[in-house]
Structures are given as C-alpha cells and as structure tokens.
Amino acid sequence: MSGGIAAYKAAEICRRLMDAGATVSPVMTIAAKRFIGEATLSALASEPVRTSLWGGPEPIPHTRLGQSADLVVVAPATARIIGSYAAGISSDLLSATLLATRAPVLMCPAMHTEMWEHPAVVDNVATLKRRGVHFVEPGVGRLAGGDLGAGRLADPADIVDAASTLLRSSRSLDGVRAVVTAGGTREPIDPVRYIGNRSSGRQGYAVAAELAARGASVTLVSTVASSLDAPAGVDVVEVETAMEMLASVEARLGAPGSSADLLVMTAAVADFRPAARSDQKIKRGSGVPDVQLVANPDILAGLAQARLANNAPGPLLVGFAAETVRPGGPTLEELALSKLRSKGADVIVANDVALPGVGFGHATNAVVIVDRDGRSVQVPLTTKEKVAVAVVDAAERILVTRNLTS
Ligand SMILES: Cc1cc2nc3c(=O)[nH]c(=O)nc-3n(C[C@H](O)[C@H](O)[C@H](O)COP(=O)(O)O)c2cc1C
Incomplete structure (x- = not known):
C-alpha cells in the first residue's frame, strides 16, 4: 500500500x-x-x-x-x-x-x-x-x-x-505461438478517406494480454497500434487494410505447414473495399464519386479451408462474430453455431452488438463462446479483460487436448 x-x-x-x-x-x-x-x-x-x-x-x-x-x-x-x-x-x-x-x-x-x-x-x-x-x-x-x-x-x-x-x-501456455488480430480495417478511397468501422481493438488487445500472461508468445496484428499501448511482452505489427492483415497473418502462420499454434481473429475486417484507390484527394467540385466496391477475402474461412485442403492440423482458429439478434429469430448461440460451421473455425465468440454496452467502442462486452466439441459458455456483460479470460480458457482447453501446452 x-x-x-x-x-x-x-x-x-x-x-x-x-x-x-x-x-x-x-x-x-x-x-x-x-x-x-x-x-x-x-x-x-x-x-x-x-x-x-x-x-x-x-x-x-x-x-x-x-x-x-x-x-x-x-x-x-x-x-x-x-x-x-x-x-x-x-x-x-x-x-x-x-x-x-x-x-x-x-x-x-x-x-x-x-x-x-x-x-x-x-x-x-x-x-x-x-x-x-x-x-x-x-x-x-x-x-x-x-x-x-x-x-x-x-x-x-x-x-x-x-x-x-x-x-x-501464469505460464500455462508456455511454448504456444499465437497470432491475434485487433481493430477495424480501413479501406482507403483516396489519401484522406477510408471505409471503416467502429471497432476499437480493445477486445483483441485484452486477448493478446491474457495469452501473453499465460506464457504464449504473441504477435498482435493491429490496425490501432498508434492509439492503444502494446500489452506487455506482445509483438505488435501495424496494418491498415484487410489485404495487409491477410498477408501479415499468413506470413506469421507460415501456411501451409503452419508455424503458429493459435489464431484469434478479433479484428473487424471489412467485407468490402473500394475497387480502386485514388492517388489524389477526390475534390468536392468533381461531382459525387462513384465508389465501386469489391469483396475482401474472408480471412478465417480461407485459413480453415486451407487447413482442410492440406489435411494438416494447422493452427487452432478462433473467430469473433458481431451479430444483431432479432426478436423471434435465431438466438445468439444458434447464430454462433451456424458461423462455427460456415467458417470451419474451432471456436466462435459471438456478441449481440445491438445490446447496450456490448462490443464495438465499449469497455465492456457480453458473449457466447461455442466450440467444435459442442461446448457453449455464456459470459454476461463484463469487462473485455474478463471476456478475454473466457476466450483464452476456451482455446486453452482445446490446445491441451492437442498436447501443445506445457
Ligand atoms: C489527503 C491526501 C490524499 C492523497 N491522495 C493521493 C492519491 O490518491 N494518490 C496519489 O498518488 N497521491 C496522493 N496523495 C499524495 C501522496 O500522499 C504523497 O505523494 C506521498 O508522498 C506518497 O507517498 P508514498 O508513495 O510513499 O505512499 C495524497 C495526499 C494527501 C495529503
């Protein structure tokens, strides 16, 4: 004291x-x-x-x-x-x-x-x-x-x-190599404008800090490296766009015979990017620009497919899904399970971003975590640090069964 x-x-x-x-x-x-x-x-x-x-x-x-x-x-x-x-x-x-x-x-x-x-x-x-x-x-x-x-x-x-x-x-993940992505990608329209989203990156930073606290060696691929402090002992790589994030993640996973054991995709990756980026600032006087969009690759699904195609265990894949649950529609857990299947991930962490205090831009979050072994964990509204503990617990449980941890 x-x-x-x-x-x-x-x-x-x-x-x-x-x-x-x-x-x-x-x-x-x-x-x-x-x-x-x-x-x-x-x-x-x-x-x-x-x-x-x-x-x-x-x-x-x-x-x-x-x-x-x-x-x-x-x-x-x-x-x-x-x-x-x-x-x-x-x-x-x-x-x-x-x-x-x-x-x-x-x-x-x-x-x-x-x-x-x-x-x-x-x-x-x-x-x-x-x-x-x-x-x-x-x-x-x-x-x-x-x-x-x-x-x-x-x-x-x-x-x-x-x-x-x-x-x-402490040290339960000694020897595990992890890659975590954080923040929203920015897809440039011209030198000053971009298409972005409200992701603050705080959940990804909390996951990276929790993994490092347990002894994992962590690379954080971040779009918000200039606004958030790097967690202790974590190696931060700054990226801006979805394509840069994909290249950085792939380089670190060392596809195909992957060299990382775990990927946690907390980043909010833009689904679309402008087809072309103007080198000059688009001027007001030149009329309303016609910004054509093209689809970005789905990083998580792509890595899961590559893992299947290589018929190798590959890294454990943890994805985040921002959902909005409609009254009378599927529950958050059902949405998470369907994402788990469609993406081919091992763990999906889903949140209902329409709820107050949940997800983008907040210090708090509430999630459901489902995994490929049929487990489902509800984490009611709490700090992003506590959500990170639950997410890393879920990944660690599967890594232990693969004998990757000490
Ligand atoms: C009523 C009072 C309340 C104080 N509260 C704080 C405080 O909350 N945080 C702080 O950093 N310093 C506070 N201080 C100043 C510290 O007590 C002071 O810097 C002291 O030298 C700290 O010594 P220590 O770090 O060895 O305990 C307070 C001082 C007084 C008189």
Whole structure:
C-alpha cells in the first residue's frame, strides 16, 4: 500500500485475497500509515504489517519479501511509487521490494485525474507496461474532495480477480505461438478517406494480454497500434487494410505447414473495399464519386479451408462474430453455431452488438463462446479483460487436448 486516500480499500483487498486462499504480507509506506492503521491490516493479513527497511526482525526484509512472493500487488499505487518504480529508485521498503522481486507485479493506481493524466505519470505507466508490469486501470468516479473524474481505484473485487488470474494462469501456455488480430480495417478511397468501422481493438488487445500472461508468445496484428499501448511482452505489427492483415497473418502462420499454434481473429475486417484507390484527394467540385466496391477475402474461412485442403492440423482458429439478434429469430448461440460451421473455425465468440454496452467502442462486452466439441459458455456483460479470460480458457482447453501446452 502506498499513501493515497484509497488506502482504506486495501483492507478489503487484503480480506478478499485471504478469502481466496492467499498468504498476504502487507507492506505499507509511511504515507499509507497516515490513511489507515497498521493494526487493521495486521489483523486481516497472514503476517504483521511491515513498514520499514530498518529495525525489523529480518536483516534484509525487502529481499525476503521480494524473493518469496508469487505476486506483488500495489493497491493503491500513488503517482510517487509508480514514478519511483519506473525510475528504478529504491528509497523505502515498498520500492526496494518491487526491485527485489521477479514475481509478476500488479499495480492498481489511484489518484486525482490531473495527476493520472500528467505526462510524467502517463510515461511512467507506459514504461512499466513495456517492462511487463501488469495494471488494473483506475475507473471514473468520485475522488477525494468531491471531485469527479478518472483516477479512482478499481473495484477491490476486480483487483482480486486480476491477482487470481495472474497467480492461476501464469505460464500455462508456455511454448504456444499465437497470432491475434485487433481493430477495424480501413479501406482507403483516396489519401484522406477510408471505409471503416467502429471497432476499437480493445477486445483483441485484452486477448493478446491474457495469452501473453499465460506464457504464449504473441504477435498482435493491429490496425490501432498508434492509439492503444502494446500489452506487455506482445509483438505488435501495424496494418491498415484487410489485404495487409491477410498477408501479415499468413506470413506469421507460415501456411501451409503452419508455424503458429493459435489464431484469434478479433479484428473487424471489412467485407468490402473500394475497387480502386485514388492517388489524389477526390475534390468536392468533381461531382459525387462513384465508389465501386469489391469483396475482401474472408480471412478465417480461407485459413480453415486451407487447413482442410492440406489435411494438416494447422493452427487452432478462433473467430469473433458481431451479430444483431432479432426478436423471434435465431438466438445468439444458434447464430454462433451456424458461423462455427460456415467458417470451419474451432471456436466462435459471438456478441449481440445491438445490446447496450456490448462490443464495438465499449469497455465492456457480453458473449457466447461455442466450440467444435459442442461446448457453449455464456459470459454476461463484463469487462473485455474478463471476456478475454473466457476466450483464452476456451482455446486453452482445446490446445491441451492437442498436447501443445506445457
Ligand atoms: C489527503 C491526501 C490524499 C492523497 N491522495 C493521493 C492519491 O490518491 N494518490 C496519489 O498518488 N497521491 C496522493 N496523495 C499524495 C501522496 O500522499 C504523497 O505523494 C506521498 O508522498 C506518497 O507517498 P508514498 O508513495 O510513499 O505512499 C495524497 C495526499 C494527501 C495529503
């Protein structure tokens, strides 16, 4: 715990971690002790609170804590501790422990919006993410002093979920090579205009992060590489159009005798593209342009067909399907099953994008996941990170049966 107003919520995080079966060693900064009493944390945790590098029973407390931890959770994480960790400065027990651990680290920032959006803090967070540090992003809500905005500590239940995922899932996909696509493709009409869609790419980034957290080596083929931070440890390839995405995916799958084990197609690939791209900007005065469209290849179906034709196992193919369910028509699960068959995929993740908070442009999603073995999993409205966990669980189940995982 570092010293922010949200330190009182650390008590609940501690209790929930204990309920989940963890052994919890609390470390508080001097500032954290101004916000919540040591006695509260000591009573809730497995071990008494430690606050100082000096004067305790252990001669070198930070190395013992860092080396023995399976996971270090910093909640709340102040701007100060984020900066200190990014700069590699060890000035107290918490910052020394962070540098003395090889365990995964989960930072849970909490601060006023102005601090959270300060370029120094933004850079420090990006630096830590690049180094593989995990974050539970703060939410938007009421802050200290009655202000409203981004920077509120994430929900304790979500922090404990993220901690459990890191502890449970680490390295289960060691040795698996995965390709994930993300974002909507942009099909140019002229140098400034394109046909696009509302996909933000966030679901694909969450899937890539989850795969990497489980030890897979992940290439993310993304149309939104300039607007989203690359997940820790993930190799990002930037593309723009459906044809570029196809070429990039094929090169990485190494068709035919595929070299990747898993493809997750979360990208919203345009079905059509302008037949020709004007090299010059089309001017208003030259009349309404007649933009002819031609069909783009169906990347997932094409790869499934190639896999059949080669009579080789090929990569596991996971597709996403954005549907709109009509009253009285087929259910989302029925639509997903028919996509599974028509595309020849192994797993289809379908969502009803007409529902509020679901899919394109939202931070949340609700899906049904069907697979070729007849399993069907409903994931009610939740974060895209949690949907990613369910999607990767579904893929991992099939990969395990193929003996590809460790
Ligand atoms: C009432 C109060 C609330 C504060 N809340 C926060 C906060 O939410 N986030 C933050 O980064 N700093 C906050 N600060 C500033 C930190 O307490 C200060 O930067 C301190 O040096 C952090 O020390 P630590 O990182 O060692 O715990 C707050 C300060 C005060 C006085």
